[in-house]
Amino acid sequence: MSGIDPPFAQPIRKTTLPYGQQWLDEEDIAAVVEVLRGDFITQGPTIQAFESKVAEYVGAKYAVAFTNGTAALHGACFAAEIGPGDEVITTPNTFLASSNCVLYQGGIPVFADIDMDTYNIDPVQVEQKITDKTKAIIAVDFSGQPVEIDRLSMISRDNNLVLIQDAAHSLGATYKEIKVGAWADMTMFSFHPVKHITTGEGGIIVTNSEYYFHRLQMFRSHGMTKEPDKMIKNDGPWYYEMQELGCNYRMTDMQAALGVSQMGKLDSFVNRRREIAERYNRELAGIQGLILPYQQEESNSSWHLYVTRWLPEVLKGTRREWFDALRQLNIGVHVHYIPVYTQPYYQKLGYESGLCPNAETYYNTAITLPLYPKMSDQDVTDVIRSVRWVVSEFSK
Numbered sequence: 001m002s003g004i005d006p007p008f009a010q011p012i013r014k015t016t017l018p019y020g021q022q023w024l025d026e027e028d029i030a031a032v033v034e035v036l037r038g039d040f041i042t043q044g045p046t047i048q049a050f051e052s053k054v055a056e057y058v059g060a061k062y063a064v065a066f067t068n069g070t071a072a073l074h075g076a077c078f079a080a081e082i083g084p085g086d087e088v089i090t091t092p093n094t095f096l097a098s099s100n101c102v103l104y105q106g107g108i109p110v111f112a113d114i115d116m117d118t119y120n121i122d123p124v125q126v127e128q129k130i131t132d133k134t135k136a137i138i139a140v141d142f143s144g145q146p147v148e149i150d151r152l153s154m155i156s157r158d159n160n161l162v163l164i165q166d167a168a169h170s171l172g173a174t175y176k177e178i179k180v181g182a183w184a185d186m187t188m189f190s191f192h193p194v195k196h197i198t199t200g201e202g203g204i205i206v207t208n209s210e211y212y213f214h215r216l217q218m219f220r221s222h223g224m225t226k227e228p229d230k231m232i233k234n235d236g237p238w239y240y241e242m243q244e245l246g247c248n249y250r251m252t253d254m255q256a257a258l259g260v261s262q263m264g265k266l267d268s269f270v271n272r273r274r275e276i277a278e279r280y281n282r283e284l285a286g287i288q289g290l291i292l293p294y295q296q297e298e299s300n301s302s303w304h305l306y307v308t309r310w311l312p313e314v315l316k317g318t319r320r321e322w323f324d325a326l327r328q329l330n331i332g333v334h335v336h337y338i339p340v341y342t343q344p345y346y347q348k349l350g351y352e353s354g355l356c357p358n359a360e361t362y363y364n365t366a367i368t369l370p371l372y373p374k375m376s377d378q379d380v381t382d383v384i385r386s387v388r389w390v391v392s393e394f395s396k
């Protein structure tokens with residue numbers, strides 16, 4: 001039973017509206033072309049220009065750019081000296097990368113359940129998962145709403161843990177008026193095309209710690225240094241020294257040039273995202289069976305995702321049917337996220353279903369609506385009309 005009768009099953013629009021997409025203009029393209037015409041297409045000066053821009057924007061001292069956000073998280077785990085047997089507490093309601101980075105270092109991801117209002121990691125659950133093997137917390141600002149950074153910082157300090165913030169969703173967001181990136185020991189941003197700004201693939205770690213800064217730089221480039229004052233020995237001007245096992249995770253100057261250009265547009269992108277979210281909040285309010293995203297007073301989200309929950313107690317049918325109905329109308333809805341530990345790879349490692357009941361309940365009822373700055377007002381109207389229509393079709 002699809003619940004959709006023929007005249008209404010027609011798409012509400014000609015093309016499918018994706019859930020997220022980049023916004024590039026001629027200025028961005030020209031910035032990349034300029035680098036292509038220059039001397040350095042990688043390991044040139046544009047990387048540092050991009051790093052400085054991001055660090056300055058978020059209010060952090062240092063930044064190290066990486067090939068992508070996942071590599072950046074790997075770098076953060078290396079910098080934090082996560083090793084075999086070390087436990088790292090993270091959320092199940094995230095993309096795979098937030099916990100895979102722990103596995104890369106031989107560490108053990110420990111999943112703490114989420115808060116059912118914000119869908120962010122619950123600080124109380126975090127405290128309960130701390131053991132004498134816990135080394136770090138990787139907190140994810142789900143959908144763009146920052147985690148409770150003050151509480152998590154306090155927990156980290158009291159237990160001697162490194163606090164890593166996966167802020168792939170929250171570039172431009174603030175918590176208690178402070179920008180995300182200025183607070184945790186290390187904060188990661190991703191520049192994948194669905195995120196706030198893009199470099200194609202790309203990621204960055206920002207930090208206020210000189211120690212982490214140097215470790216991140218070494219890790220990004222084979223664990224080697226060319227700085228004479230950091231070398232153990234020195235054979236001559238040609239000499240480079242490998243002191244740690246690193247990777248080649250360097251961003252190119254072409255990507256960095258795109259990043260610099262996109263950074264100039266970040267505030268307008270975030271404002272547009274907030275505008276669209278406000279329209280959803282206003283025009284979808286009060287619909288029976290539909291839960292809109294709750295926002296804490298302390299946080300000002302940068303709205304990477306607009307997630308809704310659809311209540312089976314109130315609506316007929318299943319999430320799959322509501323989802324399919326929206327897709328049939330050409331609204332490119334999505335679902336974020338499958339609890340990481342329910343993935344076959346994690347199950348093989350011994351994680352069991354049922355571990356984080358809130359994350360599982362959330363996942364089973366969640367639908368993400370399209371949200372990106374390039375959406376037109378008409379696109380937003382299409383989404384609102386479609387959601388209203390599907391809910392009314394399935395209301396009991």
Ligand SMILES: *Cc1c(COP(=O)(O)O)cnc(C)c1O
Binds near residue numbers: 166168
């Ligand atoms: C996008 C994303 C990442 C990984 O970033 P990539 O640049 O795609 O490697 C990590 N964590 C979260 C929560 C993300 O959304």
